[in-house]
Amino acid sequence: MANQDTLDPVAHGTGMPQIAPLPVGGEQFQNLPDRLRAAATECAHKPALIDGEETLSCADICNLMDRTATYLRDKGLQPGDRVASLAGNSADHVVLYLGVLAAGACMVPLPVTAHPTALAEMIRNCSPKFLFADDANLDIAEKLGAPQTLRLASVRPKAQQLPPIEPLGTAPTELFDINYSSGTTGTPKGIQHDCRFRDRQMTRMQKMGFGSGAVSVVSTPLYSNTTLAGLLPVLAYGGTVILMRKFSEQTFLELAERHRVSHILLVPVQYQRLLADPEFDCFDLSAFQVKLSTSAPLPEPLVRDLLKRWPGRLINLYGMTEGGLATILDCGAHPGKLHTVGKASEGTDLRIIGEDGREITDGRVGEIVGRSNTIMTGYRDAPEKTREALWQSPDGGYFMRTGDLGRLDDDGFLVLLDRRKDMIISGGFNIYAADLEQVLLTHPDVAEAAVIAIPSARWGETPLGLVVLKKGATVSTDALLAHANAQLGKTQRLSAIEARDQLPRNAIGKILKRELREAYQNAARAAGS
Structure with missing residues (x-):
């Protein structure tokens, strides 16, 4: 019998590898229009x-x-x-x-x-x-x-x-x-x-609970998988969706109180901004049953504040737009596990692999990979990128590589650590540092560039550019900032640029971004203590 995860290199005549999801027993498929x-x-x-x-x-x-x-x-x-x-x-x-x-x-x-x-x-x-x-x-x-x-x-x-x-x-x-x-x-x-x-x-x-009895506010854009995950089931099963064209704390709270909102899916920075609103505790949010958080790490202090001040269950979700991996943490039910992103959800096979591509089973840190009953069919017209995103287990199964580092604790909860990729998550949106660095390097006065995530009270994280100028260059950091941001999308834009004499590197010349980030993270912790 053929393996369920066979890659078909000529599926649909495009040469795109097609990834088979794990099967679901007793499933009755129904398309969205029929629902x-x-x-x-x-x-x-x-x-x-x-x-x-x-x-x-x-x-x-x-x-x-x-x-x-x-x-x-x-x-x-x-x-x-x-x-x-x-x-x-x-x-x-x-x-x-x-x-x-x-x-x-x-x-x-x-x-x-x-x-x-x-x-x-x-x-x-x-x-x-x-x-x-x-x-x-x-x-x-x-x-x-x-x-x-x-x-x-x-x-x-x-x-x-x-x-x-x-x-x-x-x-x-x-x-x-x-x-x-x-x-x-x-x-x-x-x-x-x-x-x-x-x-x-x-x-x-x-x-x-995102079904017929749900009343939900949708405040993130329709092009986001996060939005679709919350919007579509509420519509499909006969619930009520309230659209926000632009997120603001006051408008959200007013809508939630007026419509007796019961279920929401937000990104962590939205929760952070809502709780920071001086009038938050004045609104009646007693109708809330479930609050989901996804798309970025949910800090433990924020979780505790949410559990204390906002009625209803709080569930932290970790996964990818590509699918293949999903973990779930019911925060109120597991107060001792708030430093984790929970356990693999139903229908998910989660594993940790080392640099050598072998599975790690002893609690050590490695790359997080997963397969599930929901997984993309592949990147469009990009078979090589699709193959690069996959890890094949010894039994022949294909798993999505997350690029994230983590470990499983003794109870099977996933501890999410640093990201292997230089990804910045600002306001729930993914920003790739390499994209921003290449834009900075297009300026004739820039010799070296590195972009890192620094803490932001408003966005969770925000990108900061660090540059080494060419000898004799006189361009200002303000001019560099304007040059770069004119070439970037709204959610990608750099918050600031700082000039350095040199960037720290390891023995093989790789920029040590962890070292660059530490100073800003330590300053943020000191400011919050």
Whole structure:
């Protein structure tokens, strides 16, 4: 019998390795549009989506989804095609997303914070049939080279004049969406999820309460896997989603109190900013049942403050947009394990490997790898990058490599340590230091550059540039900062630049970033003590 994790090097005729997820016994797959139709039958008039002054019921959402699918098909969209979007959070954006899926196509929400150069590469990589943009991003979208660029606000008025599409049968292995890792250099990686990935993810989230009884605020952008993990199951099972177009502490707290919000998924810096709001304790948050945190480390002092001041369970999740690995920590149930990210979730096989690629089983530190019942199909049109992201176990199974260092304690809880990759997580968004360093090095006066994460009260972490100038150079750090940030996306921008006489290196010439970071981390700890 063939191994469940066999790589097919010619799957779909693209040469892309296809990674098989672990099987789930007794599974009954149902695509998202069909789940929404079932919810509309059971609770037609229940509020499903609230965007400012507009409220759409379950029946409204289903009706708009199916009419949008007809609109897209009439314009020539075929099953398997890709549709890209460059837009912020809005009801129009959600309706487009659902309509694309109902038409049997794949949705590609692009990061609005990425630099136009990176966005153009994403368009080239995914080859969308259409690119839809909201008014704030239309000028940028029209310059990205998509075959057809259309105004997002025009979709609903046209779709409402058309009949609903006849429901399509969708195979579990058909592509659902592509999420991009944003960057300014090299090729941004398109992380492909199939319909089975999303269906299983929704099932897992429903078990944590993100379903028919949930009222949830969505405050992170639609191009984020974190957002989709919280948004889609609430809609699919008949719950209520309140959209925030831009996160602010006061607005979030007001919405949470007014709508009796029960379930949320936020990134740690949002929790940090909310608790720091001087009026936080004045709001009635008693309806909360579950709070999820993901996308960045959740500091233990913040966990204890959340448990003390905010009602409901607090669950810390660790994983990747690529899938393959998921751990879960119910913080209130395990007060002695708050320094960990919990245990492997149901359907996850988690292991630690050493530099030699062999599994570590004695509690030592190594790279975290995992496979699960939710895993990407591969990076789009990047078979070598896909293979580099995999580790093969002695029994032939393929695991996703996280690039993170950690160890398993005696109880099987994962202790997450340093990151092997020079990744900075600012406001829940991943920033790759190598991208920023290459931008700094484009300036003619810069001889050496290193970018590190330093603590930030507002963003959790923020990137700091450290440069060694060429002999005789007189450029100011302010001018360098302006030069670099003009080439970077909004969430990538450097907070500051400092000039150094030299950068510390080891015997083989590698810059010692840990040493660079320590001074800032020690200063932050001293300031907080």
